[in-house]
Amino acid sequence: MAFSLDPASSAEMDRIKQEIADSFDEELEMEIDESRLETLLADLSDHPDREQVERRVYFRELFRLQHELVRLQDWVQHKGLKVVIIFEGRDSAGKGGAIKRITQRLNPRVCRVAALPAPNERERTQWYFQRYTAHLPAAGEIVLFDRSWYNRAGVERVMGFCTEDECEEFFRSVPEFERMMVRSxxxxxxxxxxxxxEEQQFRFNMRIHDPLKQWKLSPMDVESRRRWEDYTRAKETMLERTHIAEAPWWVVEAVDKKKARLNCIAHLLDQIPYGDVPKAPVTLPDRVRHDDYIRQPVPAELHVPDRY
Structure with missing residues (x-):
């Protein structure tokens, strides 16, 4: 029996298809190099609908911006800069996806991610900022905080993990804490x-029904849906009280994941002046061979079974 979807269901199906395509594209992104990029874009050009045009633009721009991120990384090392980038937002807002695209092609010894778990008993008795300062960069390093000390103004406040007095002290302290960082x-x-x-509701539902993404949905995330307005009020207060000239907030419109990633990376690159770093050419030396060395075969029992 034939059946048709109503307009609302059809729109929902389109969104689901886009979400699935985004998951596939994530795998493609790591395989892209300059020689394969043009082939990939040519394949997409055989399907000149709006979605494929947008994918071509996304892949081309992402690859270009990641080239620039490598140049920035080299500059940070060369000049001994110290860079901290904070990513905040609601659960499922796309912070992790943006962080992944920034770090995809960078040296993890230069650019690392700090994603701190809930504080343990000892950490709860420390000065609030103490456990975060241990992750701040030395010269020549970039640190991306996947959530940060702003947990106090968001999840801790909304979920009752801190008192209002503690939250008020945070708002008094954080501007000076960040000014100290900048002065240093x-x-x-x-x-x-x-x-x-609506977008958060959709993304949560996708996680619920996708076995590969269910791990992303914690009990805290589920509770955050019920407290949407509480989180909104907390966010508005946080932005108002911690937006300072030395360290302003930048809002990334993130309903469209791909655009959000590109916009964030492009903006980030604009904030830090950088240039080319002179590099000495690399020449591989001739391999040394010894007449008295005979390579021994690897015992068969040490091999991983060849199943594919």
Whole structure:
């Protein structure tokens, strides 16, 4: 029996297809190099609908921006800069996806991600910022905070993990804490990823029904849906009280994941002046061979079974 979807269901199906395509594209992104990029874009050009045009633009721009991120990384090392980038936003807002695209092609010894778990008993008795300062960069390093000390103004406040007095002390302290960081020579950037109520609902449902993504949905995330307005009020207060000249907030409109990633990376690159670093040419030396060395075969029992 034939059946048709109503307009609302059809729109929902389109969104689901886009979400699935985005998951596939994530795998493609790691395989892209300059020689394969043009072939990939040519394949997409055989399907000149709007979605494929957008994918071509996305792949081309992402690859170009990642080239620039490598140049920035080299500059940070060369000049001994210290860079901190904070990513905040609601659960499922796309912070992790943006962080992944930034770090995809960078040296993990230069650019690392700090994603701190809930504090343990000892850490709860420390000065609030103490466990975060241990992750700040030395010269020539970039640190991306996947959530940061702003947990206090968001999840801790909304979920009742801190008192209002503790939250008020945070608002008094954080501007000076960040000014101290900037005075010490740290370049500090703060991004808030913004999505709509409807988009978060959709992304949570996708996680619920996708076995490969269910791990992303914690009990805290589920509770955050019920407290959408509480989180909104907390966010508005946080942005108002911690937006300072030395370290302003930048809001990334993140309903469209791909555009959000590109916009964030392009903006990040604009905030830190950088240039080319002179590099000495690399020449591989001739391999040394010894007449008295005979390579021994690897015992068969040490081999991983060849199943594919």
């Amino acid at each position: 020579g740290i370049i500090l950037l703060k991004y808030w990823f913004s999505i709509t109520d």
